[in-house]
Amino acid sequence: MNEKRNWQYLAFYSAVAFAITAICLNVNPQTGIAAKSTLLEATGKLAWIEEYRYGTRFGLTGISERFSYPSKSSGMGAVRNALNHADDRTVSVRYEYKTHGPRYSNDRYHNVWELTVGDRVVRTYAESAAAWESDNRFAPWLGAAMGICGLILGYTAWRTRRKSQRRITLWSPPSGLEPNNRVRGIFSERDFMLTIRNVVLTIAASLLLRLSVDLEPAWWAAWLAPLPLLWLAYSNTRRHAQLWVALAVLSATAVCIPYYRLVMPLPAALAAWLGQSLLWWFAVTATRRIVLSHPRSAWTALAYPSLWVGIDTLMAALLPDGNWASLAYSQAEVLALLQTVSLVGVPGLLFLLCLPASVAALLCWRWRELQDRAAVLALTVALLLAALGYGHGRLQQPASASTMRVGLASIDDAIGSSAAPADSGPIRDGYDALIAQLATSGARLVVLPEKIAVLKPDVATEWQAHFGEIAARHGIWLEVGIGIDDGRAPRNYAWLYDPAGRRVENFEKHYLAPPERAAGYAAGDAWSVHSIEGAAVGLSVCKDMHFAAFGRAYGKLDAQVMLVPAWDFAYVDGWMGSRMTLVRGVENGYAVVRVAREGLLTVSDAYGRVLAQTRSAALPGSSLLAELPVQARLDTLYTRIGDVLGWLSAVVAAAWFAASSRRPVVGPGEAAHLDHS
Numbered sequence: 001m002n003e004k005r006n007w008q009y010l011a012f013y014s015a016v017a018f019a020i021t022a023i024c025l026n027v028n029p030q031t032g033i034a035a036k037s038t039l040l041e042a043t044g045k046l047a048w049i050e051e052y053r054y055g056t057r058f059g060l061t062g063i064s065e066r067f068s069y070p071s072k073s074s075g076m077g078a079v080r081n082a083l084n085h086a087d088d089r090t091v092s093v094r095y096e097y098k099t100h101g102p103r104y105s106n107d108r109y110h111n112v113w114e115l116t117v118g119d120r121v122v123r124t125y126a127e128s129a130a131a132w133e134s135d136n137r138f139a140p141w142l143g144a145a146m147g148i149c150g151l152i153l154g155y156t157a158w159r160t161r162r163k164s165q166r167r168i169t170l171w172s173p174p175s176g177l178e179p180n181n182r183v184r185g186i187f188s189e190r191d192f193m194l195t196i197r198n199v200v201l202t203i204a205a206s207l208l209l210r211l212s213v214d215l216e217p218a219w220w221a222a223w224l225a226p227l228p229l230l231w232l233a234y235s236n237t238r239r240h241a242q243l244w245v246a247l248a249v250l251s252a253t254a255v256c257i258p259y260y261r262l263v264m265p266l267p268a269a270l271a272a273w274l275g276q277s278l279l280w281w282f283a284v285t286a287t288r289r290i291v292l293s294h295p296r297s298a299w300t301a302l303a304y305p306s307l308w309v310g311i312d313t314l315m316a317a318l319l320p321d322g323n324w325a326s327l328a329y330s331q332a333e334v335l336a337l338l339q340t341v342s343l344v345g346v347p348g349l350l351f352l353l354c355l356p357a358s359v360a361a362l363l364c365w366r367w368r369e370l371q372d373r374a375a376v377l378a379l380t381v382a383l384l385l386a387a388l389g390y391g392h393g394r395l396q397q398p399a400s401a402s403t404m405r406v407g408l409a410s411i412d413d414a415i416g417s418s419a420a421p422a423d424s425g426p427i428r429d430g431y432d433a434l435i436a437q438l439a440t441s442g443a444r445l446v447v448l449p450e451k452i453a454v455l456k457p458d459v460a461t462e463w464q465a466h467f468g469e470i471a472a473r474h475g476i477w478l479e480v481g482i483g484i485d486d487g488r489a490p491r492n493y494a495w496l497y498d499p500a501g502r503r504v505e506n507f508e509k510h511y512l513a514p515p516e517r518a519a520g521y522a523a524g525d526a527w528s529v530h531s532i533e534g535a536a537v538g539l540s541v542c543k544d545m546h547f548a549a550f551g552r553a554y555g556k557l558d559a560q561v562m563l564v565p566a567w568d569f570a571y572v573d574g575w576m577g578s579r580m581t582l583v584r585g586v587e588n589g590y591a592v593v594r595v596a597r598e599g600l601l602t603v604s605d606a607y608g609r610v611l612a613q614t615r616s617a618a619l620p621g622s623s624l625l626a627e628l629p630v631q632a633r634l635d636t637l638y639t640r641i642g643d644v645l646g647w648l649s650a651v652v653a654a655a656w657f658a659a660s661s662r663r664p665v666v667g668p669g670e671a672a673h674l675d676h677s
Contacts, residue, residue, distance in 0.1 A: 032072075033132050036125050039094040039113055042067075046086040056080055057109060060091060067093055068100075068109035074131035074216060075123050077333040078610055079115060082122040089118035094125065119625070121614045130571065134216065198236065201228040202248045209252035209280070215259060216575040217330035222353055229280075230304060230361035233288040242285055249280040262569050264514045279315075283307050286657055291362065293660035296369055298376040301362045303656055305354035309347045310653040313646030316346075320517065322547050325576055328353060332579035336391035338608050341587045342636040343390070345548055347646030352387055355380055395607055400631035404533050404561075406603065407438030407446040408595040411621035415453035424453060426619065428463075432470060434623045439474035441625050444533055447479045449597040449616070450542050450567040451492060454483035464495065464503060472501030477532050481541065481565035489522040494539050494565055496530060505530055509541035510550060527553060535560045535630045542566035542596075545581040548643065555588030555639035560630060562592050568599030574615075578602045582610070589634025595624075606634050 044060030051057075055070040056079055069079050083091070093115055099108035113129070115122045205228035211221035229248060233241045253276045260269035283304065290303040308327070316323040328350040331337050340349045359380050363373065411431060415424040431448060438446050455463060460482060471478040478497040483490060492512075496505035508524025509516075528539040538559035544550050545564050554562060564581055568574045578600045585592040586608040595601045596616055603612045603626040612626035 033129050034096040034098075034111070034113060036113075036129075038097065039125070040097055040110075041092070041094050043090055043092045045088060046083060046091050049083050051080065056083065058083055058091075060093075065095070066107060066109045067095055067112050069112045069115065069123075072132055073111075073113070073123070073128040074134075075127060078122055078613060081610070082115070082117045082120070086117050092116040120612055124615050127615050131216070134214075198232060198240075198244050201232045202244050204228040205232065205245075205248040206251045209249065210255050212327060212330060213253055213276070213325070214255055215325065215573050217327075219330050219334050222327050222330040223357060226284075226304060226354060226357035227361050227364070229284050230287060230358060231364055233284050234291060234361065234365040238288075241288055242281070245284050246277070246281055249277045249284075253277045253280065259569070259572050262572060264518075268514075279311055283311060287358070290656050290660045295366075296371050298359075298362065298370040298373040301355070301359040301376050301380075303653070304358035304361075305351045306649045306653040306656065308354050309351050309646055310650030312350055313347055313643055313650050316548060316643070316646075320512075321514070321543075322511075324546055324580075326350065329576065329580050329583060332583055332608065335395060335608055336388050338583070338586055339391035339394045340387050341583055342394070342589065342634070342638055344641075344645045345587055345638045345643055346583065347643055347649060351645070351649065352383060355383065395609075397607070399605070400629040402630045403627040404535060404630050405442045405444055406593055406626055406628045407435075407441070407443030408593065408601040408603070408624040408626075409434035409438060409446060409621060410449045410595050410597050410601055410616040410623075411452070412597050412616050412618045414451075414597075415455075428453070428466070430619050430621050434621055435470055435476075435478065436474065438623055438625060439476050443476060443625060445477040445479075445537075445593075447563050447593055447595045448481055448565060449595045450481035450494075450565040451483040452481055452597075454485055454490070457484060457486050460484045467495065468497055468501035468503060470501075471497035471499060475499045479539070479563050479565060481567075489520055490516075491522050491524075492516065492541055494541050494563070496528075496539060496563075505539055507539035507541070509544060511543045511547055513543050527557060529554070529557050529559050532561075533630070536633070537561045537563060538590075540564050542577070545584050545592075545594075546577075548584065548587060551584030551588055552639055552642055555590065555633065555636065558633050559588075559590050560633050561628065562590055564592060564594040566594055566596035566599060568596045571598050571615075574599030578613075582608050587636065587638045589636045589639065591628055591630075593628065603628055605629055606631070 042060060042063050042065065044063050047059040047061045049056065049058040054072075055068055056076065057066065057068045059066055069076075093112045095110040095112045097110070099110055101108045112123075114125045205225065208221045208225035208228065211218040212225045229245060232244045232248070236244060253273055256276065257269060257273050260272045263269075264272065286307055287304040290307075291300040294300050312323045312326050312328070315326075323346070326346055328341075328346045331349060331353060337349065337352065340352060359376060362370065367373070409431060411427055411434075413427050413430075415427055431452060435446050435448075453463065463482065467478060467480050476499055480495045480497070482493050482495055484493065492509040494505070494507040494509075495503055496507070498504050505528045507528040508522075508526065510524050512521050512523055529536050530539075531537070536557075536559050538554040538557065538561070540550065540554070540562060542564065545562065551562075562581075562585065566577060566581075568577050574596060577596065578594055581592055581594050582602070582604045585604055585606055589606045591606055592602070592604045594603075599616055601612075601614050601616060601622065601624045602610055603624070604610050605628075611628070612624055614622055614624045616622050
């Protein structure tokens with residue numbers, strides 16, 4: 001392939017990349033979302049159900065229409081679980097009048113946008129529409145990735161053409177040579193193919209990583225994302241590896257910038273994005289150093305999971321936001337694997353998650369030269385099978401026959417410290433109405449969200465008496481999240497009332513969110529466990545349960561249930577916040593009741609099964625009633641040993657990296673020309 005054809009091919013692919021960019025950047029986020037006013041309704045018993053690649057199909061008795069809940073609407077685990085356990089309960093759906101179906105069949109299906117099983121709202125229209133919009137917003141990031149690749153290819157084409165022209169100008173070939181043989185290609189066919197391969201791997205890595213680090217991640221993408229990243233790193237020189245990996249991680253983690261901007265100022269948001277990108281870049285490039293310093297050992301496949309587990313453990317211990325949104329939390333709905341955290345916590349689950357892709361990348365790069373590859377493959381398969389087997393067996397344990405009916409209530413509207421009674425009155429009245437409704441339905445415990453109001457101390461005294469009277473009137477246990485601003489250091493409390501109306505606990509939040517830290521909130525340091533209906537119930541507030549050490553402390557106190565009032569950020573991190581909290585329950589063997597403003601109301605058991613869930617709403621608010629199994633706390637190995645695996649991985653990874661810096665970096669084949677650093 002001569003130079004002229006090289007730069008022409010590159011220019012063509014550059015134009016294609018820019019065309020895809022233009023198409024992606026013009027995708028409307030509302031595309032495909034049916035208007036709520038156009039939806040139809042149907043009700044009946046479940047007649048049949050089948051799972052397929054893109055969602056769940058089902059039918060209702062006495063209704064000719066066929067329904068499909070698409071995976072693009074997210075929440076597939078909750079939908080499938082609810083339908084599979086619908087039994088004789090009534091199923092209600094709101095669906096789109098348009099139909100679709102496979103070309104090979106005459107069957108037509110209506111997309112379902114809202115689903116209710118019995119008295120439980122499984123999926124709301126707002127949740128489904130938000131998931132579609134989030135998925136559609138993926139297109140601009142694809143466009144950005146293609147635009148970057150177009151620039152790279154365009155620049156390479158321009159440089160190749162310039163070099164070709166310079167060579168032709170400076171050198172005249174002997175007469176008699178064929179025109180096509182006048183100049184030997186500077187940009188060889190092999191270089192061209194390597195560039196194309198690197199572009200493809202960079203795009204694949206960016207797309208998969210974007211799906212993995214999103215605030216409602218695709219669990220399957222987290223298993224695949226490291227593969228193209230590591231392959232890029234292994235098969236390029238140090239400088240090129242650093243460049244390609246940086247492009248992939250920067251474009252992927254940019255999906256988090258809008259969220260960071262929501263919770264912190266722009267400079268801090270950009271710093272958080274760059275910091276997240278730097279961690280990924282370091283993990284991959286450090287793995288490259290270790291692997292290429294031991295070029296024939298298949299055991300270096302353990303370097304990548306060890307590095308990430310070490311980094312994750314250090315983040316959890318040292319950063320004010322801990323290991324928030326760790327890649328391990330992407331597996332929160334893969335229940336069989338999730339049980340691993342009851343043994344070795346998030347570090348163990350993260351190690352399992354990173355290992356297969358690390359092994360696959362090493363084998364893709366140099367299958368023939370690796371020693372002990374069969375042993376490493378066998379170890380990987382054995383670990384995965386052991387984890388799945390343990391998880392499956394643990395999930396077969398019978399549920400407790402003893403239950404407690406709990407009620408959750410949330411109103412998204414905020415009450416600030418300077419709010420007038422005319423503004424705050426309707427919101428407090430709304431909570432009173434929701435509490436009365438839940439108590440009438442048999443709730444023995446009602447939980448309200450974090451900071452339903454931020455009050456001055458004198459106003460807080462009146463509110464304290466008011467909710468005491470409400471608890472006594474209905475004869476229930478009542479938890480209320482309240483903020484108190486005395487003008488010096490605001491505080492974030494969870495009040496607990498007994499059925500006599502006495503405030504028996506006044507728990508103060510330990511770990512503060514970024515806006516609270518900026519506002520100078522004080523942090524608490526006390527623990528609270530109280531007996532409610534015969535169960536040991538612990539108190540926490542929102543971000544507290546993002547920290548494994550905090551959750552483990554309640555495990556040591558033998559809490560059976562954790563109450564978690566929360567306030568998420570504009571629904572954006574509702575899934576992540578609820579699932580991080582759910583993981584604490586699996587780690588330490590207790591149930592979790594979490595109620596959020598601008599997020600999700602969830603009830604989960606000690607195995608991480610979501611028993612009930614709904615979305616919060618503005619006035620008149622939303623509520624949820626659930627039967628919570630009450631049993632003795634499940635004794636877990638993690639409660640006893642904590643993050644031993646995480647710290648061990650940190651030590652091993654640090655020692656491995658230090659040792660690799662004293663060895664030459666040399667590899668066969670494509671890596672034969674690699675540098676020594």
